Amino acid sequence: MEAERTENLAQLIKRLKDTYDVTESEIARRIGVAPATVNAWVHQKRGTGRGPNPDKLRALAVAFPKFSEPEIFAAAGRKAPGPLSPDAEERVLQLWRKLTAEQQEMKEIEMRALAERNHSSGS
Template structure:
């Protein structure tokens, strides 16, 4: 993509998709599983203050319109979740196995909070 395209925000990205796909914001909303008013608020930059769309909705937008996931997250001002890494998962699981029961509970709470933050942007 050209540098100019790389600087577009989510509102500009949605407007471009609407134009390039000769579609409506209502159709974009339907395809990614949100309300028309949600898409409208993203276009008008009024949705939830700093929060913006949930991770699942950004991923749906990338999938439905065959866009680079990182690009969509960048346009929304969000960091995209990292790729799956089986080796890292195995290392983390091995470390987890060495924790006490109390430490395991604490780490689970922490990981749930981080996942929720990534999912919702809050």
């Protein structure tokens, strides 16, 4: 179940800093981004992108496990991607291999559109 958005990413980062007694620079170091990136999240500045990279949001959950992935994604205004077990990945690949090249291209376009929708609107 998706976490309900009760705080924005700036508020979550402040709470994370207080909980773990870390600086924005330390957060940045732990998730592999520039300190300016975390500062932009805190000050709600948007660059040319469409918000935080989902991989960096996941990295926050790994580096600071008191904050769940759904909670972090919700604060960023996004739905957290679903889990993909090795078994599920294998089943998807088996199905993929049975599609024609044209069908694979159509499915790839569809998946990109869905991922983009999740990335940009949080819907």
